[in-house]
Amino acid sequence: MLIPARNEKAVIATTLSALIAQGHHLAIVLVDDRSTDDTARTAQAAAPSNLRIISGSPPPAGWSGKLWALAQGARHVKTPLTLLMDADIELQPGILPALLRKMEAENLQLLSLMAHPRMVSFWERLFMPAFVYFFKMLYPFHLSNSRFTRVAAAAGGCILLRTQLIKEIGGFQAIHNSLIDDCALAMRVKSRGYRTWIGLTHSVHSLRACDHLSSIWNMVARTAFCQLRYSALWLVLTTILMLLVFAVLPTGLFCSGIPANLISAGALSVMWLSYLPTLKFYGRSRVWAVTLPLTAMLYLAMTWTSALRFWRGSGPQWKDRTYIGRPCGK
Numbered sequence: 001m002l003i004p005a006r007n008e009k010a011v012i013a014t015t016l017s018a019l020i021a022q023g024h025h026l027a028i029v030l031v032d033d034r035s036t037d038d039t040a041r042t043a044q045a046a047a048p049s050n051l052r053i054i055s056g057s058p059p060p061a062g063w064s065g066k067l068w069a070l071a072q073g074a075r076h077v078k079t080p081l082t083l084l085m086d087a088d089i090e091l092q093p094g095i096l097p098a099l100l101r102k103m104e105a106e107n108l109q110l111l112s113l114m115a116h117p118r119m120v121s122f123w124e125r126l127f128m129p130a131f132v133y134f135f136k137m138l139y140p141f142h143l144s145n146s147r148f149t150r151v152a153a154a155a156g157g158c159i160l161l162r163t164q165l166i167k168e169i170g171g172f173q174a175i176h177n178s179l180i181d182d183c184a185l186a187m188r189v190k191s192r193g194y195r196t197w198i199g200l201t202h203s204v205h206s207l208r209a210c211d212h213l214s215s216i217w218n219m220v221a222r223t224a225f226c227q228l229r230y231s232a233l234w235l236v237l238t239t240i241l242m243l244l245v246f247a248v249l250p251t252g253l254f255c256s257g258i259p260a261n262l263i264s265a266g267a268l269s270v271m272w273l274s275y276l277p278t279l280k281f282y283g284r285s286r287v288w289a290v291t292l293p294l295t296a297m298l299y300l301a302m303t304w305t306s307a308l309r310f311w312r313g314s315g316p317q318w319k320d321r322t323y324i325g326r327p328c329g330k
Contacts (some may be wrong), residue, residue: 004069005087006033022096109194112154156182304319
């Protein structure tokens with residue numbers, strides 16, 4: 001198990017306790033990524049016999065902090081399989097054995113689960129199901145899980161892979177400046193002809209709190225323009241498409257002509273029906289479907305924030321670090 005951790009004192013004990021409960025004899029490597037709180041001490045108290053803590057060094061120029069932490073920790077992994085986990089992830093009982101069974105049964109080399117997002121605050125309930133909905137639009141799971149090599153996806157909170165693949169793809173050095181590092185890793189593995197798989201689950205929970213709009217805004221803006229390959233053309237095309245689908249078509253309900261009303265009603269019905277499976281999976285009321293046009297417009301605004309920050313040279317920020325001009329690492 002390989003866990004990068006930076007200022008995770010509030011959640012690390014929960015993460016490690018849930019991980020240890022998956023079974024005995026787990027070898028856990030935690031890289032304390034220059035935390036300024038008591039992350040390392042709290043972690044050691046939670047898992048004294050199963051845990052090796054590595055004190056991370058500052059990331060070299062061009063590296064993202066998380067990937068540098070993973071690169072340092074990977075040197076100490078001796079097991080044939082590696083579970084890459086974020087420090088704010090809680091595994092439910094039995095999920096790790098289930099992952100192992102699926103990997104062996106389907107001959108997968110990389111398997112990833114998208115963590116069940118926290119949905120406590122109003123903003124979390126509004127945005128998190130939509131976040132998964134739009135992620136699946138960008139990275140269709142049926143293509144990601146197929147042998148089609150142009151689409152690959154993973155969720156960085158929980159990735160199980162065969163350890164030898166890390167060396168085979170060139171180590172974390174190969175994706176050292178990737179903002180969307182999980183999908184970049186999956187693409188590297190898949191491009192070599194190996195099988196990858198990503199899915200949703202109720203058995204992996206994110207402990208990351210996003211109680212305020214600003215925290216969600218910055219989370220999305222960190223990678224949104226990267227997902228468009230930093231392309232102004234793709235940004236314009238995405239803007240036109242989003243406005244057409246989520247803003248222009250719904251306004252047809254307020255037009256006087258019956259054809260416009262019918263087209264608008266049909267478009268809204270398709271939109272809501274496509275969103276209902278995501279809401280159902282996360283146990284949200286169908287009523288939340290009517291918020292999708294508003295949520296989509298806010299996500300579009302976040303994407304423009306991402307682009308403007310990139311063009312101004314301010315770069316995305318994460319864990320008190322600023323990343324300037326990072327490529328997607330696809």
